Amino acid sequence: MISNSSKYAIKAVLFLAIHSNEENKIMVKDIAEPINVPQAYIAKLLQELAKRKLISSTRGPKGGFYLSSEDKERNVMDIISVIDGEKKINSCLLSLERCNSSNPCPIHHLANQSRIVLIENLKQNSINELALDVKNGKSKLPL
Amino acid sequence: MISNSSKYAIKAVLFLAIHSNEENKIMVKDIAEPINVPQAYIAKLLQELAKRKLISSTRGPKGGFYLSSEDKERNVMDIISVIDGEKKINSCLLSLERCNSSNPCPIHHLANQSRIVLIENLKQNSINELALDVKNGKSKLPL
DNA sequence: TCTAAAATATGATTTAAATCATATTTAAGA
DNA sequence: TCTTAAATATGATTTAAATCATATTTTAGA
Numbered sequence: 001m002i003s004n005s006s007k008y009a010i011k012a013v014l015f016l017a018i019h020s021n022e023e024n025k026i027m028v029k030d031i032a033e034p035i036n037v038p039q040a041y042i043a044k045l046l047q048e049l050a051k052r053k054l055i056s057s058t059r060g061p062k063g064g065f066y067l068s069s070e071d072k073e074r075n076v077m078d079i080i081s082v083i084d085g086e087k088k089i090n091s092c093l094l095s096l097e098r099c100n101s102s103n104p105c106p107i108h109h110l111a112n113q114s115r116i117v118l119i120e121n122l123k124q125n126s127i128n129e130l131a132l133d134v135k136n137g138k139s140k141l142p143l
Numbered sequence: 144m145i146s147n148s149s150k151y152a153i154k155a156v157l158f159l160a161i162h163s164n165e166e167n168k169i170m171v172k173d174i175a176e177p178i179n180v181p182q183a184y185i186a187k188l189l190q191e192l193a194k195r196k197l198i199s200s201t202r203g204p205k206g207g208f209y210l211s212s213e214d215k216e217r218n219v220m221d222i223i224s225v226i227d228g229e230k231k232i233n234s235c236l237l238s239l240e241r242c243n244s245s246n247p248c249p250i251h252h253l254a255n256q257s258r259i260v261l262i263e264n265l266k267q268n269s270i271n272e273l274a275l276d277v278k279n280g281k282s283k284l285p286l
Numbered sequence: 287t288c289t290a291a292a293a294t295a296t297g298a299t300t301t302a303a304a305t306c307a308t309a310t311t312t313a314a315g316a
Numbered sequence: 317t318c319t320t321a322a323a324t325a326t327g328a329t330t331t332a333a334a335t336c337a338t339a340t341t342t343t344a345g346a
Contacts, residue, residue, distance in 0.1 A: 001144040004334070007237050014249050027292070040336050047294060059293040060343030076250060094150050096286065106157050106273045106282045107219060107265070114261040121253040130249045139249045143237065147304070170322070183306050190324060202323045203313030 006083040009045045011035040011143040013079055016055060016067045017131035018141075025057075025064030035143045045083070052082045072128035077119060089119065149226040152188045154178040154286040156222055159198060159210045160274035161284075168200075168207030178286045188226070195225045215271035220262060232262065 015035050020026045028046060032039035046065050050057040056068045080089055092099035093111040101112070133139045158178050163169045171189060175182035189208055193200040197217055200208045223232055235242035236254040244255070276282045 002236065004238075010250070011237060025292095038335060041334070043293085044335090050293080057293060058343075059291085059341075061291045062344060063292045063342085065293085076253065093145065094154060094286065095147075104282045105286065106277055106284075107153070108282060110219065110264040110268065111261060114257040114264065117260070118254060118257040121257065122250075125253065134249055139247045139251060141249075143239065143248065168322095181305060184304070186323085187305090187325095193323080200323060201313075202311070202321090204321045205314060206312085206322045208323085 001089060002080060003084050003088070005045060006080045008035070008037045008042060009049060009079050009083050010076055011037065012042055012046060013049065013055060013067070013074075013127055014130060014134075015143060016065055017072055017127045018134055020064075020066035022056075022066060022068060025062070025066045027064045031065065049079070049082065054078060054082055067127065072131070073126050075123050075126055076130075077122040080122070089115075144232060145223060146227050146231070148188060149223045151178070151180045151185060152192060152222050152226050153219055154180065155185055155189060156192065156198060156210070156217075156270055157273060157277075158286060159208060160215055160270045161277055163207075163209035165199075165209060165211060168205070168209045170207045174208065192222070192225065197221060197225055210270065215274070216269050218266050218269055219273075220265040223265070232258075 012031055012035055015031055016026065028043045029039055031046070032042045035042070046055065046057070049055045050065065054074055055065055055071055057063070057065045077089075092105060093107055093115075094105055096105050099105040099108055101108070104112075130139070134141060155174055155178055158174055159169065171186045172182055174189070175185045178185070189198065189200070192198045193208065198208055198214055199211045200206065220232075235248060236250055236258075237248055239248050242248040242251055244251070247255075273282070277284060
């Protein structure tokens, strides 16, 4: 339903939201360890996120990754969509191609509503709001 | 969150609920095709389900798999628990070991309630009830 | 303009899940 | 009791996801 890669990407973006800004960029090697993801792996994901404009980066000395203020207005579903694609999270619990509300599989009504709620919730808060929750003690690190 | 194996197992059990009973057992080869799962793969899963007493089977000529009336009182979560284990579906969306309501990760409150609802729903209906829904046209095949 | 430090691009390797193959055991029926 | 048809047990292979490795490009600062 959600890949490991997406989970790692979400962790990395949240980490950047909490610790970075335009003036304070962070290098891959300083991201990997605190979020418990192998460095070479998170590097690849960060590159993908940067290419797809969900995070920002600059090369060279003093370079690194960070979130611009626009980046911080994104939400968690944006990240999942980029890494996993829309199809994966939107698919029926049994991965049936034809299943939908007018042609429901035998467990459609057990699973569908909660998935819709989940997706809605994942769109509800901006990355910035989630980072503020951490700063206000409403939610906790480490990732 | 839910493995392919669990999805296949659920499909097989629902198929048996709809088409089998003590007097009418079904062979692996007659299950695989209608539920769109490779035969050797579903065979292994059915064997596991039988060993764990979620479905019934007899060997030899006229043998096959079927659901006893007790088997039909099981629910979908029972199947997931046997195939994937409890941990997988109960884990935090970010797979954080420490995340829980009193120590919530940054997206805990976005994801937790819908997961609880999903699990509750998957326990709510017996396999028999789900099969009746199909017979009454409330839900549809194929799987 | 040179050097070093960073991301980027690309592809190789590893691992776990999914899939396949087959010898063994059990039970029905001739 | 023999044969055959079924599940069972076991392990091998394949595939996709996860992970690792490295040459290239860009940029800051000397």
